[in-house]
Amino acid sequence: MVDPRISVIDERLRQVSRIIAVSSGKGGVGKSMVATTLALTLAQNSKVGLFDLDFTSPSTHLILGVKKALPKEDKGIIPPEVNGLVYMSLIYYSKDQAVPLRGADVSNALIELLAVTQWGKLDFLIIDMPPGIGDAVLDLLRLVKRVEFLIVTTSSLLAFETVKKQATLLRELKFPIIGVLENMKMNNSDSIQLETGKLGLNFLAEIPYDPKVEEAIGNKNKLLETMIAEKIREILQVKAL
């Protein structure tokens, strides 16, 4: 039997112009920081939603400093507005507890969240994806066909190896990749840029390691002053994202 919620998902996202999934091959590369900062930066000129689907370690609520804002129920779920973003996270349903989710439960929670959330009219919906290629990523690819990917890596060989795998999968499935961001850079090597080029992917920018990022957790204004925000503004000025 086809899950009846699946047909609802397209309708829910009908008024969203672009859906950008911020993704990484492995964790700890600053993916959630980039997703949140990208959403906040775009929101200065556009209507933007931020959707935390990182089942492995949801953290955009900490980065945004979400306090007490809760979704409302009205023929689905209406996400709260947080720091100017239409914000939704699975933590509203897991209560941020140590809830180990099996693959099937991850799929179920993802479908449920996609089917019930009333995003309304948005210019951009930014999704903070789980790292790697697991159940949630595979489900999203199956359920939402219009997703574009922005891939975050660090300068480390170990992180970039996983980017290669993810890029291969996305290409086979014909999902567009906006490009690769090299985050937390602490060296002068251009090897990530070169390797990105070899994969035929767009190298968007390198973002120097910035100790202010940790201090900016929970503070919108400080987030918009980090190197991540600065580089994202540069990308938006020079290139159409």
Add this chain to the structure above:
Amino acid sequence: MVDPRISVIDERLRQVSRIIAVSSGKGGVGKSMVATTLALTLAQNSKVGLFDLDFTSPSTHLILGVKKALPKEDKGIIPPEVNGLVYMSLIYYSKDQAVPLRGADVSNALIELLAVTQWGKLDFLIIDMPPGIGDAVLDLLRLVKRVEFLIVTTSSLLAFETVKKQATLLRELKFPIIGVLENMKMNNSDSIQLETGKLGLNFLAEIPYDPKVEEAIGNKNKLLETMIAEKIREILQVKAL
């Protein structure tokens, strides 16, 4: 029906004195580096196995610089010896390709690897776990009852939040936690140490950020000269791990 492989797992691990799972709440904290360096350090005085079960981004083969060594089949799988370690990784079966594994496939691969691998007599088996609390972690807890956990974090609030969740789960299930390592430290704050104490966990050491770690990838001797190796030696000298 009970999977017949499950009864075999205990027998396969019978001659292994201690099983230590190196774990983290989220990725990118240097877990695989710590697991590999711990295994190499222990191997200077003991017989040690290293088992890469990080389905999200296997990387110990890159860190060890594994070349061409392949498991042999003989009433099960006999792992190759790599840099003095008895070494096994799921990459021998996934061929390091972009193979997206569903939760059920992860469980199946994990059970298969545990059931077929002939470790022989070992003083220590070090397991590089996937980050977080997913299918592979839950299966390991179900299948191997004698695992002790060593948890790696960075100084970041976002990483430590996920440590709390993992520690809560492990305690509920009554698995011993050896302690917490704070890796890639770049500040002078003792907040991770304090928070670890509040959780009632043993704070093992802080490991300063060391740019030599990236250069040591693939080189055993260089790995044993990093700050990670130095701190692990200190822990082994002062405290019984």
